[in-house]
Amino acid sequence: RLLGQSALLLQDGLLDNELPSALTAYICGGCVNSSLLQPFFVTDDGGCCMEQGARADVLSTVLVAEALLMASEPDLTALATARDYLLAQRAADGYWRLCSQAAPGDLRLTARVVGVLARIQALSPVGFGESSDAPQNSLAALLVATARQVAAELDASAPSASVLVDMAWLLRALCHLGCWEEALALYHSLLSAQHADGSWGGGDTSQILRTTCAVVGALRCFSISRAGREPDLAVPAASLRLQTPVEDTAWRFSATVFNDGQAESLPCGWELHHGSPAENTLLAQGRLPALIPRDSCKVQVEFTLATAPSVLYLLIDPDGESGDAYRLNNMARLVYCPPPKTDSLLLWLSPLTIRSEGASELLLLRPGSGVIINAMLLADGPPPAVPLRLVLLDNGRECFRQGLSLENDFSTECRCEWFPDEGWHELALRVLQGEEVRAERLACVEVCYQAMLLRILSGPAGEAEGLPQFTAGEYVTVRLYVAETAAAPELWVANEHNERLPTPLVSATHEGRYTWHTGVQAPGRYRVYARTAGMTSAVSADFTIMDSCELRELSVLQPDFVTQIGVGDTLTTPVSVSWTQLCNSSRQLQLSWTWTGPDGVVLAKATAPCEIDCAPGALTRQLSLPEPATLAFPTAGSYLFAVEIMAGETVLKAERSARAMALPSLTVEQSVQPESVGWEACEVAVCSTVKLHAGAGGAGGMQIPAPATRPQLLDAPGERITILLQGIHDADGQIVEKGTLAARVLYGCCGKAAPGVDASVEGVFSITNGNCHISYTPGGSALSAGMWAPVIMSFFDPQTEQHVGCIEMHLEGSDETMH
Structure with a gap:
C-alpha cells in the first residue's frame, strides 16, 4: 500500500x-x-x-x-x-x-x-x-x-x-x-x-x-x-557440564541459570531430557528458587543411563510459572555424543505463554486490542526438507499462520499475535509439516472486555454461599486482572461497615497477585477494593472471615516428677500448663486433668473443668489450676498425667513427657525390735524371697524383663547373694552387648537401726551380652527367728539416672543353727 x-x-x-x-x-x-x-x-x-x-x-x-x-x-x-x-x-x-x-x-x-x-x-x-x-x-x-x-x-x-x-x-x-x-x-x-x-x-x-x-x-x-519490568531467565549453553561416571558412579550434570531481566522471577520448575523433550525422555526435574535481577543459581543432578547420552536438553520454566516473557533463552542443548541420523524429525512444543505468564483462565483486554502468545519449539535434528508452519486455532478457526525456521541449535521461539473477541476461547497452537501436525499445545482462556477485575482464590476452608471463607491467622490471596498493565493499581480491604482497614495488601513477587493477612479481625463479611488513576469507581470482591479459635503448643509445666514414688504413696501437686491461642472472638475455654494407671484406667480426674475466659488475640498463656492433682499409687508401674483444653469442638491434649514410675514401698506391716546381743548369737539375716519389678528405660531406653518365676534363695549370715539379670535390652528390643547398671540398696525400717549401719549401699555392675550379675550381702538390723524385713535394690542408668527396674527382697530372721 x-x-x-x-x-x-x-x-x-x-x-x-x-x-x-x-x-x-x-x-x-x-x-x-x-x-x-x-x-x-x-x-x-x-x-x-x-x-x-x-x-x-x-x-x-x-x-x-x-x-x-x-x-x-x-x-x-x-x-x-x-x-x-x-x-x-x-x-x-x-x-x-x-x-x-x-x-x-x-x-x-x-x-x-x-x-x-x-x-x-x-x-x-x-x-x-x-x-x-x-x-x-x-x-x-x-x-x-x-x-x-x-x-x-x-x-x-x-x-x-x-x-x-x-x-x-x-x-x-x-x-x-x-x-x-x-x-x-x-x-x-x-x-x-x-x-x-x-x-x-x-x-x-x-x-x-x-x-x-x-x-x-x-x-x-x-x-x-518503555522499560521492561519482567524477569528474563537464561541458561547459557556454555554453562552446561556433564561429568563422565567413574566405575559404578552416576552421570553428573550441572548448569547455571541467570535472571537477566528487570524484575524478580517466581519459583519455577526445570527439566532435563535425553533427546528431544517428550514424556519418555525425562531424566530429572526440580525447582528453581525466585531470582532477583542479576542473580543466578545452579542446577545439579545425578542420573544413570545404560548407554552414553547423545544430546541433553535443559528446559527452564517449561510451564510458564516464572513470569518470563522471553522464552528462547530458557533452553540449552548439550551434544555429548552425536545421535545417529534418522528419517523422522521429533518436535517438542512448550506450554503456551500469554502476556509473559502461563496461559491463565482469564484475560482482560480492551476492545480491539491483542496479546502475544509464545512457546518454545525444539527439534532433535536439522530442519526438514518440507518447511514447518505455525498455525493458531481459536475455537477451531484458524487465525494465524506463518513459516518457521530452526536456529543452529535446532530451536526457535514461536510468537503469534492474537486479537480475540470477548468470551470463551479454546486455543490450539500447532506446528505443521505439510498438512501433518507435528506438535501441538492447547489452552483455554476466557476474555473479558473490562478495565479491571478482582477474584479471591479459595483457601483451605472453601466457600459458603458463593463467598470464599477464611479463618483467623490465614492469608487471603487476591488475583487482580487489568487490561492496561502499565497502570499502577491501589488496593485496600474494608469491613462490613465500609471502614478501611490499615493492614495492606502485599504483592511480593508476581504482578497481579496480592495477599492480605486476616490476623484476628472479627468474624464477618469483608470486601477488597481496587482501582487505578483515572477510574471513577473501584472494582471489588467479597469474602468472609469465620468465627475461629486455634489452640496449639499445649504443655504441662506441673506436676514435675523428680522424686521416686512408692507403692501406696499419695502425691498432691499443683497443676500448671501453658498454651498458644489465636482467636478472633471472645469465648470460654475449659481445662481439665486426669491420672491414668498402668492398665489405662483413669484413677483420678479434676472435680469439674476449669472455666477460662478467652479474649480475641494471638498470645501465649500460662495458667495454674485452682484444684491440685491428687493420686494414691496402688501398684507398681507407669502412670500418666494428661491435661485437656477445650474450645467448643476444638480439643487439645497434652501428656507429661516424664512418666512417674511407682516403686515398691519400704514400709513394713510389722515392726521388729532388734535384740542387743552379739553377732554369734542372733544377728542372722536370711534372704528367702527375691521379686524383680521391670521398668521403662531412660535416654538409652534400657529395659530389664521380669523373670517368669521368683527365685527362692537361702543364705548364711554375712555371705553374698548373687542374682542374675538376663535379657537386658534397649527400646528397640536389641540386646545390650556392653554397658553398666547401677544399683542402690534401700533398707526397710525394722524398729531401731543397728548402730553403725548405713541407710543405703550403692554399686555399679557390668552388662555383658544382655546379662548382669548382681551381688548383695544382707545386713542391717539383727532379726530374731520369726521376724522379717524388706530390702529394695533399685537399678538405674548411671548416665541418665533413669530407673529401669528394682528388686524387692524379703529377709527373715533365723537362729544361727537354722541356715
Missing part, C-alpha cells in the same frame, strides 16, 4: 527540490538513505535545508535525522554530523528555536530534537566521540521539568489540540531518554484526554486526524520502548 501511495504522489508531480516532498516519496517507498538526501545537506555547518540551495535550519535537520533513523542500517557518519549541528544550535535557555525569537512551537521542536539526539546517542555512544553524558543529562532534566508542568496544566483543564501534540512529542522524547516515571505520568494524561469515539483534540476533521495520529504514535512509542 505504501509503495502504491508513493507512486501516486510522484505521479502528481511532487517537487523533488523540496525536502518534505522528497522525504514523503522516499519514506513511502522504503528507500531512505543519505545518498538520496545528499542534495539537502549543507556542507558548511553540517545541517540540512528545507529547499536545495537554502540555509540549514533545525527543523530540516531534525526531519532528515528522523528519516535516516528509519533505515535498517543507519548512516552513523551522517547522523553524527546532524547531531553536532543540532547541539550547536541550542539556545542559551536550553531550548531550540523555530526562528530568532521565542515562539509557541519551540517546545514541540525541542522535544523532537531531544528525541533525535537520544536515539543517535543510543546507536553508538562511543563512535561519536562523546566521552560524557552531560549534554544528554541536561536535556533530560529540562524535559522532565517541562513534562511535569504540562501534565499539571493538562489535568487542570481540557487541553487544546496544540497542547496534545506538544505532550505527544514530549512523551516520545522521555521514552528515548529512559525517564519512565515522567513518561508514565504523561502517558496516563494522554489516555484520560481521549474522546468517546477514540479521537484526540478538536477542530475540523483534518486537525483531529493530525492530533490523533501524533498521540497514537507517542502512545505506541511508550508501549514499545
Whole structure:
C-alpha cells in the first residue's frame, strides 16, 4: 500500500527540490538513505535545508535525522554530523528555536530534537566521540521539568489540540531518554484526554486526524520502548557440564541459570531430557528458587543411563510459572555424543505463554486490542526438507499462520499475535509439516472486555454461599486482572461497615497477585477494593472471615516428677500448663486433668473443668489450676498425667513427657525390735524371697524383663547373694552387648537401726551380652527367728539416672543353727 501511495504522489508531480516532498516519496517507498538526501545537506555547518540551495535550519535537520533513523542500517557518519549541528544550535535557555525569537512551537521542536539526539546517542555512544553524558543529562532534566508542568496544566483543564501534540512529542522524547516515571505520568494524561469515539483534540476533521495520529504514535512509542519490568531467565549453553561416571558412579550434570531481566522471577520448575523433550525422555526435574535481577543459581543432578547420552536438553520454566516473557533463552542443548541420523524429525512444543505468564483462565483486554502468545519449539535434528508452519486455532478457526525456521541449535521461539473477541476461547497452537501436525499445545482462556477485575482464590476452608471463607491467622490471596498493565493499581480491604482497614495488601513477587493477612479481625463479611488513576469507581470482591479459635503448643509445666514414688504413696501437686491461642472472638475455654494407671484406667480426674475466659488475640498463656492433682499409687508401674483444653469442638491434649514410675514401698506391716546381743548369737539375716519389678528405660531406653518365676534363695549370715539379670535390652528390643547398671540398696525400717549401719549401699555392675550379675550381702538390723524385713535394690542408668527396674527382697530372721 505504501509503495502504491508513493507512486501516486510522484505521479502528481511532487517537487523533488523540496525536502518534505522528497522525504514523503522516499519514506513511502522504503528507500531512505543519505545518498538520496545528499542534495539537502549543507556542507558548511553540517545541517540540512528545507529547499536545495537554502540555509540549514533545525527543523530540516531534525526531519532528515528522523528519516535516516528509519533505515535498517543507519548512516552513523551522517547522523553524527546532524547531531553536532543540532547541539550547536541550542539556545542559551536550553531550548531550540523555530526562528530568532521565542515562539509557541519551540517546545514541540525541542522535544523532537531531544528525541533525535537520544536515539543517535543510543546507536553508538562511543563512535561519536562523546566521552560524557552531560549534554544528554541536561536535556533530560529540562524535559522532565517541562513534562511535569504540562501534565499539571493538562489535568487542570481540557487541553487544546496544540497542547496534545506538544505532550505527544514530549512523551516520545522521555521514552528515548529512559525517564519512565515522567513518561508514565504523561502517558496516563494522554489516555484520560481521549474522546468517546477514540479521537484526540478538536477542530475540523483534518486537525483531529493530525492530533490523533501524533498521540497514537507517542502512545505506541511508550508501549514499545518503555522499560521492561519482567524477569528474563537464561541458561547459557556454555554453562552446561556433564561429568563422565567413574566405575559404578552416576552421570553428573550441572548448569547455571541467570535472571537477566528487570524484575524478580517466581519459583519455577526445570527439566532435563535425553533427546528431544517428550514424556519418555525425562531424566530429572526440580525447582528453581525466585531470582532477583542479576542473580543466578545452579542446577545439579545425578542420573544413570545404560548407554552414553547423545544430546541433553535443559528446559527452564517449561510451564510458564516464572513470569518470563522471553522464552528462547530458557533452553540449552548439550551434544555429548552425536545421535545417529534418522528419517523422522521429533518436535517438542512448550506450554503456551500469554502476556509473559502461563496461559491463565482469564484475560482482560480492551476492545480491539491483542496479546502475544509464545512457546518454545525444539527439534532433535536439522530442519526438514518440507518447511514447518505455525498455525493458531481459536475455537477451531484458524487465525494465524506463518513459516518457521530452526536456529543452529535446532530451536526457535514461536510468537503469534492474537486479537480475540470477548468470551470463551479454546486455543490450539500447532506446528505443521505439510498438512501433518507435528506438535501441538492447547489452552483455554476466557476474555473479558473490562478495565479491571478482582477474584479471591479459595483457601483451605472453601466457600459458603458463593463467598470464599477464611479463618483467623490465614492469608487471603487476591488475583487482580487489568487490561492496561502499565497502570499502577491501589488496593485496600474494608469491613462490613465500609471502614478501611490499615493492614495492606502485599504483592511480593508476581504482578497481579496480592495477599492480605486476616490476623484476628472479627468474624464477618469483608470486601477488597481496587482501582487505578483515572477510574471513577473501584472494582471489588467479597469474602468472609469465620468465627475461629486455634489452640496449639499445649504443655504441662506441673506436676514435675523428680522424686521416686512408692507403692501406696499419695502425691498432691499443683497443676500448671501453658498454651498458644489465636482467636478472633471472645469465648470460654475449659481445662481439665486426669491420672491414668498402668492398665489405662483413669484413677483420678479434676472435680469439674476449669472455666477460662478467652479474649480475641494471638498470645501465649500460662495458667495454674485452682484444684491440685491428687493420686494414691496402688501398684507398681507407669502412670500418666494428661491435661485437656477445650474450645467448643476444638480439643487439645497434652501428656507429661516424664512418666512417674511407682516403686515398691519400704514400709513394713510389722515392726521388729532388734535384740542387743552379739553377732554369734542372733544377728542372722536370711534372704528367702527375691521379686524383680521391670521398668521403662531412660535416654538409652534400657529395659530389664521380669523373670517368669521368683527365685527362692537361702543364705548364711554375712555371705553374698548373687542374682542374675538376663535379657537386658534397649527400646528397640536389641540386646545390650556392653554397658553398666547401677544399683542402690534401700533398707526397710525394722524398729531401731543397728548402730553403725548405713541407710543405703550403692554399686555399679557390668552388662555383658544382655546379662548382669548382681551381688548383695544382707545386713542391717539383727532379726530374731520369726521376724522379717524388706530390702529394695533399685537399678538405674548411671548416665541418665533413669530407673529401669528394682528388686524387692524379703529377709527373715533365723537362729544361727537354722541356715
